[in-house]
Amino acid sequence: MENSVFVLLIEDEPLILLAAQTALEDGGYMCLSATDGHSGLKLIDENIGKSVAVVTDVRMRGHDGWHLARHARALKPDIPVVYTTGDSAIDWPVHGVPNSIVLTKHYAEAQLLTAVSQLITANPFVPASATPSAHQ
Amino acid sequence: MENSVFVLLIEDEPLILLAAQTALEDGGYMCLSATDGHSGLKLIDENIGKSVAVVTDVRMRGHDGWHLARHARALKPDIPVVYTTGDSAIDWPVHGVPNSIVLTKHYAEAQLLTAVSQLITANPFVPASATPSAHQ
Amino acid sequence: MENSVFVLLIEDEPLILLAAQTALEDGGYMCLSATDGHSGLKLIDENIGKSVAVVTDVRMRGHDGWHLARHARALKPDIPVVYTTGDSAIDWPVHGVPNSIVLTKHYAEAQLLTAVSQLITANPFVPASATPSAHQ
Amino acid sequence: MENSVFVLLIEDEPLILLAAQTALEDGGYMCLSATDGHSGLKLIDENIGKSVAVVTDVRMRGHDGWHLARHARALKPDIPVVYTTGDSAIDWPVHGVPNSIVLTKHYAEAQLLTAVSQLITANPFVPASATPSAHQ
Amino acid sequence: MENSVFVLLIEDEPLILLAAQTALEDGGYMCLSATDGHSGLKLIDENIGKSVAVVTDVRMRGHDGWHLARHARALKPDIPVVYTTGDSAIDWPVHGVPNSIVLTKHYAEAQLLTAVSQLITANPFVPASATPSAHQ
Amino acid sequence: MENSVFVLLIEDEPLILLAAQTALEDGGYMCLSATDGHSGLKLIDENIGKSVAVVTDVRMRGHDGWHLARHARALKPDIPVVYTTGDSAIDWPVHGVPNSIVLTKHYAEAQLLTAVSQLITANPFVPASATPSAHQ
Numbered sequence: 101m102e103n104s105v106f107v108l109l110i111e112d113e114p115l116i117l118l119a120a121q122t123a124l125e126d127g128g129y130m131c132l133s134a135t136d137g138h139s140g141l142k143l144i145d146e147n148i149g150k151s152v153a154v155v156t157d158v159r160m161r162g163h164d165g166w167h168l169a170r171h172a173r174a175l176k177p178d179i180p181v182v183y184t185t186g187d188s189a190i191d192w193p194v195h196g197v198p199n200s201i202v203l204t205k206h207y208a209e210a211q212l213l214t215a216v217s218q219l220i221t222a223n224p225f226v227p228a229s230a231t232p233s234a235h236q
Numbered sequence: 237m238e239n240s241v242f243v244l245l246i247e248d249e250p251l252i253l254l255a256a257q258t259a260l261e262d263g264g265y266m267c268l269s270a271t272d273g274h275s276g277l278k279l280i281d282e283n284i285g286k287s288v289a290v291v292t293d294v295r296m297r298g299h300d301g302w303h304l305a306r307h308a309r310a311l312k313p314d315i316p317v318v319y320t321t322g323d324s325a326i327d328w329p330v331h332g333v334p335n336s337i338v339l340t341k342h343y344a345e346a347q348l349l350t351a352v353s354q355l356i357t358a359n360p361f362v363p364a365s366a367t368p369s370a371h372q
Numbered sequence: 373m374e375n376s377v378f379v380l381l382i383e384d385e386p387l388i389l390l391a392a393q394t395a396l397e398d399g400g401y402m403c404l405s406a407t408d409g410h411s412g413l414k415l416i417d418e419n420i421g422k423s424v425a426v427v428t429d430v431r432m433r434g435h436d437g438w439h440l441a442r443h444a445r446a447l448k449p450d451i452p453v454v455y456t457t458g459d460s461a462i463d464w465p466v467h468g469v470p471n472s473i474v475l476t477k478h479y480a481e482a483q484l485l486t487a488v489s490q491l492i493t494a495n496p497f498v499p500a501s502a503t504p505s506a507h508q
Numbered sequence: 509m510e511n512s513v514f515v516l517l518i519e520d521e522p523l524i525l526l527a528a529q530t531a532l533e534d535g536g537y538m539c540l541s542a543t544d545g546h547s548g549l550k551l552i553d554e555n556i557g558k559s560v561a562v563v564t565d566v567r568m569r570g571h572d573g574w575h576l577a578r579h580a581r582a583l584k585p586d587i588p589v590v591y592t593t594g595d596s597a598i599d600w601p602v603h604g605v606p607n608s609i610v611l612t613k614h615y616a617e618a619q620l621l622t623a624v625s626q627l628i629t630a631n632p633f634v635p636a637s638a639t640p641s642a643h644q
Numbered sequence: 645m646e647n648s649v650f651v652l653l654i655e656d657e658p659l660i661l662l663a664a665q666t667a668l669e670d671g672g673y674m675c676l677s678a679t680d681g682h683s684g685l686k687l688i689d690e691n692i693g694k695s696v697a698v699v700t701d702v703r704m705r706g707h708d709g710w711h712l713a714r715h716a717r718a719l720k721p722d723i724p725v726v727y728t729t730g731d732s733a734i735d736w737p738v739h740g741v742p743n744s745i746v747l748t749k750h751y752a753e754a755q756l757l758t759a760v761s762q763l764i765t766a767n768p769f770v771p772a773s774a775t776p777s778a779h780q
Numbered sequence: 781m782e783n784s785v786f787v788l789l790i791e792d793e794p795l796i797l798l799a800a801q802t803a804l805e806d807g808g809y810m811c812l813s814a815t816d817g818h819s820g821l822k823l824i825d826e827n828i829g830k831s832v833a834v835v836t837d838v839r840m841r842g843h844d845g846w847h848l849a850r851h852a853r854a855l856k857p858d859i860p861v862v863y864t865t866g867d868s869a870i871d872w873p874v875h876g877v878p879n880s881i882v883l884t885k886h887y888a889e890a891q892l893l894t895a896v897s898q899l900i901t902a903n904p905f906v907p908a909s910a911t912p913s914a915h916q
Binding site: 239240241260263264265349350352353354356357 | 531609611613614615616617618619621622623626
C-alpha cells in the first residue's frame with residue numbers, strides 16, 4: 101500500500117464506477133471512490149494530499165463535478181482532473197478547470213487510462229503531499 | 237473596418253489598457269474595450285459574435301475576469317481567453333476556463349501578442365458569428 | 373453493444389489485423405474491420421457516423437490508406453486517423469491529413485492503444501453522429 | 509542577403525500579398541512571392557532549398573494551395589506550411605498536410621507572424637538546403 | 645523476435661526492474677535490460693540501433709541516468725528517453741535532455757506505458773537502425 | 781524600470797547581440813546582456829532572480845551556452861531557455877535542457893520574439909524572485 105498511486109474516483113452509477121475502477125486498477129492505480137457529490141467532497145478533503153489525480157462524473161446529487169474539481173484545485177492547484185459525462189461536455193469550456201480533460205460516456209477503458217496517465221505525466225511535479233502549491 | 241479582426245479588451249487601469257490596446261493594434265488587431273466588469277459584460281454581450289478573442293483583467297469592480305470569461309464562453313464556447321493579472325495567477329487553476337492563458341503583469345507587449353495569436357491559431361475554426369457552437 | 377466505442381480498422385494482413393483488433397478490444401474499443409481498400413471505403417461509408425476513430429494500413433489493394441483517410445475526413449472532418457505502415461511513413465508529411473498519427477510497423481500494442489486514445493481525448497467533441505461538422 | 513531567412517509567399521490578391529509581405533518583413537523574414545498557382549509552383553521548385561516556410565493562399569488560378577503544399581513537402585518533407593483562406597478552412601482536415609496551420613482571412617498580421625514563427629521553431633532542424641529529408 | 649519493438653531498460657532495483665519489464669511486455673514491447681550504469685552503457689552501445697526508446701533509472705552505481713541518456717542521444721539524437729526516479733525529479737530541468745519525460749516513483753504501470761508510447765508516437769521517424777541522425 | 785520584464789541575453793558577436801537586443805526591446809522586453817561565457821555566468825548569478833528567460837549563444841569563450849543554461853536552471857529550475865546557434869543545433873538533443881528551444885542562425889527577429897514569448901506563456905508561474913523552485 102505504501103507504494104500505491106492513488107486516484108480519487110467519484111461516480112454515482114455503480115456499474116460505471118466499477119468499470120472505471122477496474123480499468124484504473126488494471127493500469128496499476130489504486131482507487132479511492134465516492135458515489136455522490138457530498139461524499140466526493142469529503143473524499144477529496146481527506147485524501148487529496150496523497151493522490152495524483154481526480155476522476156469525477158459531472159452530474160451527481162449533492163455537488164456536481166465542476167464544483168468538486170474547483171474544490172480539489174483550491175486544495176492542490178496542480179492536480180490533474182478528468183471529467184466523465186454523458187451529456188455535459190458542451191459545458192466544459194464554460195465550467196471546466198484549465199488543464200483538464202473531458203471524456204464523453206461511453207468511453208473505452210483505454211481512453212480513461214491514457215487520459216489519467218498523460219495528465220500526470222505532463223505534470224511530473226505534482227507533489228504527493230497535502231501542501232497546496234501554486235505552481236503548475 | 238469590414239476586414240477587422242476584433243479583440244475584446246477589458247481592463248480598469250487606463251495606462252495598462254492603453255498599452256495593451258497599442259500592442260494589439262500594432263499586431264493588426266482592432267480592439268473594443270471596456271474599463272470595468274459591468275461595461276465588460278455589456279461589451280461581450282454586444283460584440284462577441286464578431287470577435288475572435290477576449291483579453292480581460294482579473295480584478296475589477298462589478299464582475300471579475302473569471303466571471304466575464306465564463307459569460308463569454310457561455311455565448312461562444314470556443315473563444316480564446318487571455319487573463320491578465322498582477323496577483324491572481326495563483327487562482328487560475330481553480331477559476332480559469334480550459335484553453336485559456338494567464339499573463340502575469342507586468343508582461344511584455346510581445347507576450348500579449350503571442351498569447352492572443354497562438355490561441356486563435358490553435359483554434360482556426362472559431363466562427364466570427366454570433367451563433368454559439370459547442371465544438372472546440 | 374449500445375455503449376460500444378467503435379473504431380474502424382482497415383488492414384489487409386490477417387495476422388496484423390488480428391493483433392490490432394485484439395489490442396483495441398483489450399483497451400475497451402469495439403472494432404469494425406475491412407481487409408482491403410474497396411471494402412474499407414464501404415466500411416467507412418456505412419459506419420463512420422457511430423465511430424470515433426479510423427485506423428488504416430497505408431498500402432492496400434483497391435484504395436490506399438491516404439485515400440481512405442481523406443474520404444473519412446470528407447464525411448466527418450474531425451475524426452482522428454492513425455495510419456499504420458511498414459514503409460510509407462516517409463510519405464506522411466506529403467499525403468497524410470492534419471492531426472493524424474503514423475505508426476511504423478512493427479509497433480507495440482500499447483503504441484496503437486495510446487495513439488488512438490490520445491487523439492480521441494484531444495478532440496472530445498467528436499460527435500458520434502453521421503452529421504459532418506467543420507469544427508475541429 | 510546572405511543571412512536572410514526566406515519565406516515563400518503565394519497569394520493572388522495584390523493587396524493581401526502586400527500586407528502579408530509587409531508583416532513578414534517587419535518580423536525579419538525575406539519574402540519571395542508569386543501571384544498564382546503556376547508561378548507558385550515554379551517559385552517553390554527554384555527556391556525551396558534555401559527557404560524555411562511556405563505561406564500559400566488556398567484558392568488560386570492554376571494550382572490551388574493544397575496542391576502547392578504537397579508539392580513543397582515532396583521536395584522538402586519537413587517544411588512548415590501556413591494556408592491562408594477566406595472560405596476553405598473547412599477543407600483543411602481533408603486536404604491539408606500534417607503539421608500545418610490554416611489562417612482564416614481576415615487575419616491580423618500578428619497571427620501570420622506567430623504562425624510562421626512557431627512552426628519553424630517547433631521544427632528547428634529544417635535544413636536550409638535543397639536536400640530533401642524524410643525526418644520530421 | 646524479428647518483429648519485436650525493443651526498449652532499453654536500465655534499473656538497479658530488481659523488483660522495480662521486474663515490474664517495469666512486465667508492464668512494458670504487457671504493452672507489447674520487448675525489453676533489453678541492465679542493472680547498473682556500467683552495463684547500461686554497454687547495453688546502449690550494443691543495442692541502440694534496433695531500439696525505439698530508453699527507460700532509465702536516475703541514481704545508479706557506475707553512471708547515472710542523466711549520463712546514460714546523453715550517451716544514447718549522442719548515438720541516436722532522436723531516441724525518446726523516460727527517466728524514473730524516487731527523488732531526482734527536481735534535477736530534470738537541469739540535467740535532463742529535451743523531449744524526455746520524468747516519472748516519479750512509485751508510478752503506475754499505465755504511466756510508464758503511456759509515457760513510452762506517446763514519446764515514440766510523437767516521433768514517428770525514429771529509424772530502427774544504427775545510423776545516427778540529427779533530425780528530430 | 782520597476783515594471784520591466786527582464787531577459788538575460790548572452791552573445792559574443794556584437795552585431796547579432798545588437799540585433800537580438802533590438803528585437804526583444806521592440807517586443808517590450810528589457811535586456812541584460814553579456815558578451816562571453818564568463819561574464820554570462822556572472823550575469824546569471826546576479827540577475828536571474830528578477831528575470832523571466834535566458835537567451836544564450838551556444839559557442840562562446842569561457843563557458844558554452846549548454847553550461848550556462850544548466851547553471852541557470854540549477855538556480856531557477858523553471859526558467860525558459862532559448863539557445864541560438866549557427867552550427868550546434870545537432871547537439872541540442874544531447875546537451876540541451878528540457879523545455880528549451882533552439883534557434884538556428886540566421887533567424888528572423890519574429891522567431892526570437894515568438895520563442896521567448898511562448899516559452900514564458902507556457903509557464904505562467906515563473907516567479908520573478910530569486911527563490912529557486914522545483915516546480916515546472
